[in-house]
Amino acid sequence: MTTTTSATRTVVTPGTPARRPRGVRKAHEGSRAETTTAWLFLAPFLVIFLLFTGVPAVLAIGASLTDMSARDIRDPLNVNFTGFDGFAAIIGNPGFQSAFLNTVLFVVLCVPISMGLGLALALMLNNGIRRLKTFFRAAAYIPVITNIVAAAVIWQYAFSITGPVNSVLGSLGLPEPNWLGDPGWAITTVVAMGVWRTTGTCMILFLAGLQAVPEEIYEAAATDGAGPWRRLWSITLPLLRPTTLLVTVLQTVSFLNIFEEPYLLTKGGPLGSTKSIALWVYEQFGFGNVSASMAGSVLLLVLVGVVAIVQFRILRPKH
Amino acid sequence: MKTLSPTRQALNYTALAVITVFMLLPFVWVFFGSFKTQGEFLANPGAWFPETFQIDNYIQLFRDRGFGDYMMNSFIVSSVAIAGNVVFSAMAGYALAKLRFRGKNVVFPLVIASMIVPYVALFVPQFVIVVQMGLVDSLIAIILPVLTLPLCVFIMRQFAHGVPYELMEAARLDGAGEGRIFFRVFLPLTGPGLATVAILSFLTSWNNFLWPLVVAQSQDTYTAPVGLSVASQASNSISFGLLLAGAMVVLLPILILFLFLQKYFIQGVAATGLK
Numbered sequence: 001m002t003t004t005t006s007a008t009r010t011v012v013t014p015g016t017p018a019r020r021p022r023g024v025r026k027a028h029e030g031s032r033a034e035t036t037t038a039w040l041f042l043a044p045f046l047v048i049f050l051l052f053t054g055v056p057a058v059l060a061i062g063a064s065l066t067d068m069s070a071r072d073i074r075d076p077l078n079v080n081f082t083g084f085d086g087f088a089a090i091i092g093n094p095g096f097q098s099a100f101l102n103t104v105l106f107v108v109l110c111v112p113i114s115m116g117l118g119l120a121l122a123l124m125l126n127n128g129i130r131r132l133k134t135f136f137r138a139a140a141y142i143p144v145i146t147n148i149v150a151a152a153v154i155w156q157y158a159f160s161i162t163g164p165v166n167s168v169l170g171s172l173g174l175p176e177p178n179w180l181g182d183p184g185w186a187i188t189t190v191v192a193m194g195v196w197r198t199t200g201t202c203m204i205l206f207l208a209g210l211q212a213v214p215e216e217i218y219e220a221a222a223t224d225g226a227g228p229w230r231r232l233w234s235i236t237l238p239l240l241r242p243t244t245l246l247v248t249v250l251q252t253v254s255f256l257n258i259f260e261e262p263y264l265l266t267k268g269g270p271l272g273s274t275k276s277i278a279l280w281v282y283e284q285f286g287f288g289n290v291s292a293s294m295a296g297s298v299l300l301l302v303l304v305g306v307v308a309i310v311q312f313r314i315l316r317p318k319h
Numbered sequence: 320m321k322t323l324s325p326t327r328q329a330l331n332y333t334a335l336a337v338i339t340v341f342m343l344l345p346f347v348w349v350f351f352g353s354f355k356t357q358g359e360f361l362a363n364p365g366a367w368f369p370e371t372f373q374i375d376n377y378i379q380l381f382r383d384r385g386f387g388d389y390m391m392n393s394f395i396v397s398s399v400a401i402a403g404n405v406v407f408s409a410m411a412g413y414a415l416a417k418l419r420f421r422g423k424n425v426v427f428p429l430v431i432a433s434m435i436v437p438y439v440a441l442f443v444p445q446f447v448i449v450v451q452m453g454l455v456d457s458l459i460a461i462i463l464p465v466l467t468l469p470l471c472v473f474i475m476r477q478f479a480h481g482v483p484y485e486l487m488e489a490a491r492l493d494g495a496g497e498g499r500i501f502f503r504v505f506l507p508l509t510g511p512g513l514a515t516v517a518i519l520s521f522l523t524s525w526n527n528f529l530w531p532l533v534v535a536q537s538q539d540t541y542t543a544p545v546g547l548s549v550a551s552q553a554s555n556s557i558s559f560g561l562l563l564a565g566a567m568v569v570l571l572p573i574l575i576l577f578l579f580l581q582k583y584f585i586q587g588v589a590a591t592g593l594k
Contacts, residue, residue: 034418037497041414042426044407045467052464053433056444063444073447121338128323128331138581139339142346145573145584147526149544150566153551154345157352157559160364164348167365196342201588208589257437260528264548278439282529285443297440304435 064295070288079291086295096296098272099280105187106276107255110194115247117195118202119240123232125203126210137207141200148197152264155193156180180266183273190261190274197261198254202247209243210236245315249308256304277303346570353377353567357558376564384561385538386568389546393525393569396462396542400524401517403466408516411467412475413505417487427476430469438529446533456536465524471516474590478512479505511586518580519587525573543569 059076064086066079090096121140125133143151158165159179166176177185213236221231237244259278262268268275268283275283277300284293323331347367353376354369380386414420415427445464446455454460482505490500506513531542541549547565550557577584 033497035420038414038418038420038423041410041418041501044403045411045472046426048407048463048467049430049433049469051448052445053436053441053469054429056441056448057433057436059444059447060440073450076447076451117338121335124331124335129328129335132332132335134581136335136339137585138577139342141585142574142577143342144588145522145526145577147544147566147569147573149528149548149551150349150569151345153547153562153566154349154352156551157563158345158348160559162364164365164367167367170365196345199342204585204588253435257439259439264551278437281439290443293443294440297437297443300437301440304437308435 060294060301061298063291064298066291068290068294070290072290082291086291087299090292090295090299095272095275096277096280099275099277102187102272102274103256103258103276103278106191106194106258107252109191110198110255110258111248111251113191114195114198115202115244115251117199118247119206121199121203122206122210123236126207137203140203143197144200146197148260149264151193151197152260155189155265159189181270183270186266186270186274190258190265193261193265194255194258198251202251205243205247205250206240209240213239241315245312248315249311252307252311253304256300256307349563349566349570352563353560355560355563357560360559376558376560377568379561380564380568384546384550384565385541386543386546386565388539389541389543390568392458392461392540393543395458396465396527396531397521397524399462400465400520403462404468404471404520405513405517407467408471408475409506409509409513410501411472412477412479412512413501415472415476416479417482417484417505430472433469434473442530442533445530449534455534456540457534458540460534461527461531461540461542462524464530465520465527468520468523470523471520474515474519474587475509475512477590478509478515482508511583514580514583515587515590518576518583521576522573522584522587 063079065081065083067082067086068076068079072079121136125137129136157163160166161176161178161181165179170176179185179189217235217239218231221235226234257278258276259282262274262276263279263282266274268279277296281293281296281300284290284296351368354372354374355366356369356373356375359366359370415423449455449460449463452460454463486504486508487500490504495503526544527542528544528548531540531545532548535541535545538546543565547562547569550565551562
C-alpha cells in the first residue's frame with residue numbers, strides 16, 4: 001500500500017484521468033452508500049452555488065420581464081409582468097446602444113492586442129532566451145493579480161493632465177493629451193489598461209500550450225530547412241489552435257463583461273464615451289430601474305453565449 | 320532545438336525588457352508617489368521621485384481614514400473564503416471526479432456553464448436575496464458568494480482525476496469508510512490542487528470589488544478596495560499621495576504572496592486552460 005502510494009504520486013497532474021477499472025456497475029450509478037456520500041460531499045458547494053448563482057440567474061431573467069424598481073427589492077413579489085417590453089425599450093435606448101457599441105470596440109481592440117502581445121511574450125520566453133525567464137514571466141503576470149481598484153488609482157494618477165506620463169511626453173517635446181477627459185483619449189486609456197491587465201493571462205495560457213508542442217517536430221522541420229517564421233506559421237500556430245481557441249473565448253467573454261476599468265477610471269465618461277454594457281447595467285440599478293438593468297444583463301448574457309458558441313464553431317479543429 | 324544566434328537573443332531580450340518596463344512602470348509610480356506630500360504634487364506634478372521619503376500618507380491612512388479596519392475586514396473575508404473553498408471544493412471535486420452517482424452529468428455542466436454568466440446579471444438578484452435574508456451590510460454577505468467558487472471546484476475535479484482509482488478501491492477492500500478514504504487517501508495526494516485553490520480564492524476574495532461595493536453600506540463593513548474606491552471618488556478633497564499609499568497597502572499582501580508562491584498563482588491560471 002505504502003509503496004503504491006509513493007509510486008503513483010507523480011501521476012497527480014491535472015488533466016490525466018486515471019482509467020476506471022471495469023466493474024459490474026453502470027458508469028454513473030454507484031452503490032447507495034457511494035451516492036449518499038457524493039451528495040453529502042457536494043452539498044455545501046451546491047447550497048451556496050444555487051443560492052448565489054443558480055437562483056440569481058433565474059431571478060435575473062424573471063426580473064427582466066417585469067417592471068421591477070428599487071422599492072420592490074424589499075418586496076420582490078410586488079411586481080407586474082410586462083413581457084418583452086423592457087427589452088424593446090432598452091434596445092431603442094440611445095444610451096444602451098452607445099454602451100453596446102463601446103463594448104464591441106473594447107473587444108475588437110483589447111482581444112487581438114492582448115493576445116498578440118501574450119503570444120509574442122510566450123514565444124520569446126519558451127525558447128527565445130536562456131536566462132531571466134522567471135523574472136520576465138512574473139513581470140508580465142503581476143498586473144493580472146493586481147487589485148483593480150489600486151491599479152485604477154495608479155492609472156488615474158499616471159494619466160492625469162500633469163501626471164508622470166505627460167511629464168515624459170512633455171520632456172520629449174510631444175503633445176500632452178487630456179487622457180481621461182477627452183473622449184477619444186479616454187477610450188484609448190481604458191483599452192491600454194485592459195491590455196495591460198490581461199496580457200499576462202494570455203501569455204501563461206500560450207506558454208502552457210507551447211510546452212505541449214513536441215521538440216522533435218521542430219528538429220525535423222529545421223532539418224528540412226524551414227526557417228523560424230516558416231516554423232512559426234506552419235507548425236507552432238496550427239498546433240496552438242486549441243489554446244488559441246480557449247484564449248480567444250476567455251478574452252472575448254472577459255472584455256464583453258468589462259466593468260471595473262471604465263467604472264474606476266472614467267465613470268464611463270467623458271460623454272459616455274467609455275460606458276460599457278456592464279457599466280450601463282450597474283448605473284440603471286443605481287437609478288432604481290431594476291427591470292431595465294436586468295434586461296440589459298440578460299442581453300449581455302445572450303451576447304456572451306452567442307459569441308462564445310460562434311467562436312467555438314469557427315476555431316474548433318476540423319476533423 | 321537549434322540555439323538562437325546572439326543577435327536574435329539580444330533582440331528578444333530587448334523586446335522583453337521594453338514590455339517589462341511598461342508592465343512594471345505603474346508599480347514604480349505608486350511606490351514613489353505614496354511618499355510625496357500634496358505640496359510636492361502641486362509644486363512639481365511631473366516629478367517621479369519624492370523630495371524626502373516621508374511616511375505621513377501611511378500614518379494618515381491608518382489613523383484618520385480607517386484603513387486599519389478596512390484591511391482587517393479584507394483579511395477576515397479572505398481567510399474565511401480560503402478555508403471555505405479549500406474544504407468545500409475538495410469535497411465537491413472528489414465527488415465529481417471519483418464517485419459514481421446519478422445526477423453527476425447534470426451538476427458538472429451547470430458548474431461550467433455558470434462560469435460564463437456575466438457577473439452584472441447576478442449581483443442585483445444576489446442583493447435581493449441578501450436583503451431578504453437580512454444580511455445587508457454584513458461581512459457574512461460579502462463572504463457568501465465567494466465561499467465556494469465554481470472555478471475552484473473545476474480545478475479540484477481536474478486534480479482529482481489524477482488520483483488513481485486503484486488506491487481508493489484498495490482502501491475500500493481494507494474496510495476504510497468513505498470519509499476515511501477522502502481524508503487519508505485522497506487529500507494527501509492533491510496538495511498542489513489545494514494550494515492552487517487557496518491562492519485563487521484569496522485573489523478572488525481580496526480583489527472582489529463590485530459585490531462588496533453594493534453590499535457594504537457603512538464604513539464598518541468596507542473592505543480595503545471599497546474604502547480605496549470611495550476615497551478616490553472624493554479625489555478633489557484628498558491628495559494623490561494618500562490615494563497612492565492606499566493603493567500600495569491594498570497591493571502589498573498580493574505582491575508578497577506572489578513573491579513566495581509564484582508557481583501556484585501561475586498554476587491557477589494554467590489549470591483553467593488544461594482539459
